[in-house]
Amino acid sequence: AIGPVADLPIVNAMISPDGFEKMAILAGGTHPGPVITGNKGDTFKINVSNHLNDDSMLKGTTVHWHGLFQRHQNQMDGLAFVTQCPIAPNNSFLYNFNVGTQVGTYWYHSHYGVQYCDGLRGPLIIYDPEDPYRFFYDIDDESTIITLMDWYHLPSPQVQRQVTPDSVLINGVGRYDGGPETPYAVINVQPFKRYRIRLLNLACKPNYIFSIDKHVFTILEVDGEYVEPLVVDSIQIYAAQRYSFILETNQPIDNYWIHADPNTGTNSTAILRYSGAPQGDPKNRTEPSKFPMNETNLHPMQSTLTLESPPPPALLQKEADVKINLVLSKNMTTYNFLINDFQYTSPSVPVLMQVLSGAMSASDLAPTGSVYTLPRNKVIEISMPPDDAPGRPHPFHLHGHKFSVIRSAGSTAYNYVNPVMRDTVTTGVAGDNVTIRFVTDNPGPWMLHCHIDWHLYVGMAVVFAEAPEEIPSAQPVNNASKQLCPIYNEMPSET
Ligand code: C2O
Numbered sequence: 001a002i003g004p005v006a007d008l009p010i011v012n013a014m015i016s017p018d019g020f021e022k023m024a025i026l027a028g029g030t031h032p033g034p035v036i037t038g039n040k041g042d043t044f045k046i047n048v049s050n051h052l053n054d055d056s057m058l059k060g061t062t063v064h065w066h067g068l069f070q071r072h073q074n075q076m077d078g079l080a081f082v083t084q085c086p087i088a089p090n091n092s093f094l095y096n097f098n099v100g101t102q103v104g105t106y107w108y109h110s111h112y113g114v115q116y117c118d119g120l121r122g123p124l125i126i127y128d129p130e131d132p133y134r135f136f137y138d139i140d141d142e143s144t145i146i147t148l149m150d151w152y153h154l155p156s157p158q159v160q161r162q163v164t165p166d167s168v169l170i171n172g173v174g175r176y177d178g179g180p181e182t183p184y185a186v187i188n189v190q191p192f193k194r195y196r197i198r199l200l201n202l203a204c205k206p207n208y209i210f211s212i213d214k215h216v217f218t219i220l221e222v223d224g225e226y227v228e229p230l231v232v233d234s235i236q237i238y239a240a241q242r243y244s245f246i247l248e249t250n251q252p253i254d255n256y257w258i259h260a261d262p263n264t265g266t267n268s269t270a271i272l273r274y275s276g277a278p279q280g281d282p283k284n285r286t287e288p289s290k291f292p293m294n295e296t297n298l299h300p301m302q303s304t305l306t307l308e309s310p311p312p313p314a315l316l317q318k319e320a321d322v323k324i325n326l327v328l329s330k331n332m333t334t335y336n337f338l339i340n341d342f343q344y345t346s347p348s349v350p351v352l353m354q355v356l357s358g359a360m361s362a363s364d365l366a367p368t369g370s371v372y373t374l375p376r377n378k379v380i381e382i383s384m385p386p387d388d389a390p391g392r393p394h395p396f397h398l399h400g401h402k403f404s405v406i407r408s409a410g411s412t413a414y415n416y417v418n419p420v421m422r423d424t425v426t427t428g429v430a431g432d433n434v435t436i437r438f439v440t441d442n443p444g445p446w447m448l449h450c451h452i453d454w455h456l457y458v459g460m461a462v463v464f465a466e467a468p469e470e471i472p473s474a475q476p477v478n479n480a481s482k483q484l485c486p487i488y489n490e491m492p493s494e495t
């Protein structure tokens, strides 16, 4: 692990996570990139240097810190053409940000084109010295991380939109159809211990049903928020979501399959190996999940465990100040996605720079039709009504905030009392009307987008310009960032 002060070189390298050699774009030379860690309240200083030179892929880059609010520091959000221009080859950018009171399981990834699908992604963990669950559950080990990723054998610019990944990777290794028998990832455990395991979906596309034979999970954290403990035996995890849970190693000493079954692509497995078990593969799969996780059963921790519980969700008790419907559709000629009839395309000047240059209204801000201005300190309610857009379910992520999930996919109930808070939510399949709420307490341009990176690339995004008139005073802006940064843009324009 590195951090909170570290260098993060972005490099090209050949890797073969599933036995097939492919040129990749990597943070720190590994896939996933190094785990970046820090403590609550830390200032992170991550110097990202760009050493990319392979002509088959993007050579510019950015790094986004998924789930971090970047309060008063929107310019550190790492979102190409919203908060910065891409970092040109042979240049570097110092991401310098304080994480405030945020704790838990996050990640980082390129936010330029579909570049993270070529490998630029890794976990980011913020430890909480006052973690209320550490002592309550007598946790023995917190070091285990399980990443789920998808992998494509073609460089991302050549991957077609409706692709199926060639393989699914658990902790960076997997197998593809017809490929070699790459060794499975192994999680080694001691019997009769309590492990806090962090599970992250770093994929560009699939969601996975995750389970471990004969074991149950006690979920403690969702996307960086503590939740009331919830016991389940499988978790459907969508692209960009995270969970941490307790795994008790209370079964006979043996090997057990870890399953990650994607909604697109081939099932993937790894091994949970108790100390003392033989080195071989586990026996066959056990019976199907009996109590899968259901999002409506997740609730913020109402702590009797700590004195400082999360503030009561006052935002839930009244009518929202602003209600916005976002209707997804697809242009059946170009196959691009639209939200309220507009396809998001990257503007040539980052939205933050547009605001700092004086553009304050939606009609003055580019890209036309995709920028919504929001007033400060209001309760915003976003609904995503049933639609005909293909490619469901779409995992939608909001930058700069966590939101309360008032109505979850697959549910008709609205929860204004104790809905789970998270930063990425699935819109479900046809007939859902997923509804979220958040408070505009963080001036800046923040994107809301589908985290299937192939969908974002063809337009499934909007930008909320939150309290634009307060953005200049909300963050220290030096003269250099007021300039239109040297435009580095090699993205082919979409038609
Ligand atoms: Cu994981 Cu727009 O981010």
Ligand code: CU
Residues within 6 Å of the ligand: 391, 393, 394, 395, 450, 451, 452, 455, 456, 460
């Ligand atoms: Cu999508």
